[in-house]
Amino acid sequence: MKYKLTTPFDEKLIRSLHAGDKVELSGTVYTGRDAAHKRLVALLDAGEKLPVDLDGQAIYFVGPCPPPPGRPIGSAGPTTSGRMDAYSPRLIAECALRAMIGKGDRAENVKSAMKEYGCVYFAATGGAGALIANSIVAAEVVAFEDLGPEAIYKLELRDLPLVVAIDAEGNSLY
Amino acid sequence: MRVISFDSVVTTVAGLCGQAACILPDDVLAALHTSRQKESGELALDFFDQYIRNAELAKNEQLPLCQDTGFAVFFAEMGADVKLDKGTLYEAVNEGVRQGYLKFFLRKSIVADPLFDRKNTRDNTPCILHLKQVPGEQLKLTLAPKGGGSENMSALKMLKPSDGRQGVVDFVVDSVVKAGGNPCPPTVVGVGIGGTMEYAAFMAKKALLRKIGEPSADPRYADLEAEILQKINASGVGSQGLGGDITSLAVHIEYHPCHLASLPVAVNLNCHAARHAEVIL
Structure with missing residues (x-):
């Protein structure tokens, strides 16, 4: 199936998506790579509030290029999701994170958390960073600015082409 | 003995960084077109179209093909009868990387220490330089930016x-x-x-x-x-x-x-x- 979706998501919608569905995603998403994930999980451990509200949201695993003049962002394709496997289940279980966007397969612990709490994993097109940048209409750093390209950005998407690679029932295209 | 200026190496390397990041070599683009003809998967065909559009867009808009503009890996062949007017080739190439990654808005992806503080060097240096001495008085530089x-x-x-x-x-x-x-x-x-x-x-x-x-x-x-x-x-x-x-x-x-x-x-x-x-x- 083909869908046009907008964030934030509710659990029912997420559970209705199936591996292989094509999605064009619009709305707000947050970026995060391993360094940012490590800090988010440390904040959870310390019982502190996260700098971003992930309830119903999507995290895009990306470290973008700096914006050239006149553009909101530089190239911005997905990074390898496996590096976030150690952290994702915590965000899914404790923050109601509903979607992740990246490239490559996920570990079993991530898939079980996705099934239990209702979360999908979208594949963005790895190595097509310029094309993806054209689907990002606004970008601002909202946390961990000192991490440079690994900071958390708030992105505004318009029709970013994605594929449901692993759904909330545990079906996977990998 | 031919003398090449340190500064010309710096300028050339900076330009090479922008070129390598944004322009897909012709042979790769041709291979994408040829392979697309052999592909039958529906999702895969979609992806091939995206790769080709990405290459066109990157070239026309001077955007990096991929946000991971990589570790700057150089293969240099330096003629035995050529030398720089000052400094070393390693210094010149690093300065070129520093300038090029800034000038062309490329991502800085290098951390200074691999294990402990992993602090970003903020200018994508140091590069990796494989230097080989060859006969002659030319200097050939090949840059292959390598994504993680x-x-x-x-x-x-x-x-x-x-x-x-x-x-x-x-x-x-x-x-x-x-x-x-x-x-x-x-x-x-x-x-x-x-x-x-x-x-x-x-x-x-x-x-x-x-x-x-x-x-x-x-x-x-x-x-x-x-x-x-x-x-x-x-x-x-x-x-x-x-x-x-x-x-x-x-x-x-x-x-x-x-x-x-x-x-x-x-x-x-x-x-x-x-x-x-x-x-x-």
């Missing part, structure tokens, strides 16, 4: 000589299949056979620079390249690891004499945005 996603899927094994040809086929195919969607397939597969442990790895990386699909000059190795490619593509891993007929665009093997006790084999992958640019000064 594909580099992380590298593999090296010291096979037993008795493992032979089949051992090489199995190891290379297995490495590429295990990498799945992580290195952004369709990949270019660089293989180094022989030499020592570190030289096999060097050859695997250097093999990625060969024009795509140009077979090894030695027919035995050309045959091996074809067999490995056929087996990789029969795996069905496909574009982005989401299935399809084309997992790799090409397999390139470099080989070197080795110790009678050894058979080192290294595998290094490039994603479909197989970047490299060269210049002769």
Whole structure:
């Protein structure tokens, strides 16, 4: 199936998506790579509030290029999701994170958390960073600015082409 | 003795960084078009169209093909009859990287210490420079920016000589299949056979620079390249690891004499945005 979706998501919608569905995603998403994930999980451990509200949201695993003049962002394709496997289940279980966007397969612990709490994993097109940048209409750093390209950005998407690679029932295209 | 100015190397390297990041080499683009014809997977065909549109957009808008503008890896061939007016080639190339990554809005992806503080150096230095002295009075610089996603899927094994040809086929195919969607397939597969442990790895990386699909000059190795490619593509891993007929665009093997006790084999992958640019000064 083909869908046009907008964030934030509710659990029912997420559970209705199936591996292989094509999605064009619009709305707000947050970026995060391993360094940012490590800090988010440390904040959870310390019982502190996260700098971003992930309830119903999507995290895009990306470290973008700096914006050239006149553009909101530089190239911005997905990074390898496996590096976030150690952290994702915590965000899914404790923050109601509903979607992740990246490239490559996920570990079993991530898939079980996705099934239990209702979360999908979208594949963005790895190595097509310029094309993806054209689907990002606004970008601002909202946390961990000192991490440079690994900071958390708030992105505004318009029709970013994605594929449901692993759904909330545990079906996977990998 | 010909003298090249330090500053001209800096300027040239800076330009090379922008060129390599934004312009997909013609041979890679041609390979994407050819491979698209052989693809039958529905999702995969979509991906091929995106790769081609990405290359056009990157070139026209001067945007990096991929946000991971990589570790700046240089292969330099410096004539024995040429020298710089000041400093070393390593210093000049690093200064060029510093300026180029800033000027062309490329991502700075290098951390100063690999294990402890992992602090970003903020200018993408230091580079990696493989310097070879050759006859003549030219300086040839080839830049192959290397992304982390594909580099992380590298593999090296010291096979037993008795493992032979089949051992090489199995190891290379297995490495590429295990990498799945992580290195952004369709990949270019660089293989180094022989030499020592570190030289096999060097050859695997250097093999990625060969024009795509140009077979090894030695027919035995050309045959091996074809067999490995056929087996990789029969795996069905496909574009982005989401299935399809084309997992790799090409397999390139470099080989070197080795110790009678050894058979080192290294595998290094490039994603479909197989970047490299060269210049002769």
